[in-house]
Amino acid sequence: MRIVEHGGFVELAEIREFDLARIFECGQCFRWSAAPDGAYIGVAMGKAARIYQEGGSVFISGTLADFNTVWRHYFDLERDYEAIRRAVAIDPFMTKAAAFGAGIRILRQDKWEALASFILSQCNNIPRIKKIIDTLCRLYGEPVDFDGRTFQTFPSAENVASLSLSDLEQLRCGYRAPFLIEAARAVASGDINLEALSNRPPEEALAALKNLAGVGDKVASCVVLFGLHRLDAFPVDTWIRKTVRDHYGSSFDPAVFGEHAGIAQQYMFFYARSNQTRADKMLCETEDAG
């Protein structure tokens, strides 16, 4: 990878294992949206950016200093995803899923944002999750001027902790609202220290997170994987449960993927979700024919 700064952008030339659409649409984050020209615009780590991919290069708005302080870390660019993809391709199914997800990277997201986002994600569909998070940010985030528009950061735990249930009514997030406030208060008060948890054994982090109301196995695992960046965490949701059942049966143990089980999970999730519509259609056609 060659890094070149020009024209208000940092260009990552000859970059490998980087697919912007897959990174932003594999279900790990909810705040990046595609512009009509194919670029993604969003706010992460308090900074707004415009990012696009063209001819083997990735272009990220901002200075080299922005890139080095924020985006290099955020996109986990020091890790060799090509080697990981080979390592988790343990059988024909995973070879297919990993090839389908080539270019996915696990973002190093803000820990509180990951916790809040996955609390809101429970028993919810992705378009609606995005809508709820977008409203939360618009109402309670800090403004960030960028590209002639005003964006908002993800509101801090302190900000959300100061809100009441009626403040959150506009989110239309239903029974998740008290969970969000309780989590914010726990983080803001220091009852739970996400920074410290990222240095603890994963099982300890999981247990601490699950003490929060509305945080069970799935949400806690997502926070450990996407927020604490523990790549061996393996969240099991409806998609993964079905995929594992179909391909491995009941005796499956994610430990077969070793320290990168979470990346394997993400390949599985993205593959299962992306192929569901097509698979259903094929099934219907087969049934019609029969």
Add this chain to the structure above:
DNA sequence: GTCCAGGGTCCCA
């Protein structure tokens, strides 16, 4: 318009 299910969690029997 209706119905089902969505990156779950928790409580109770």
Add this chain to the structure above:
DNA sequence: TGGGACCCTGGA
């Protein structure tokens, strides 16, 4: 250990 309730809405 399984079933139902929980808020709301996208999509068929």
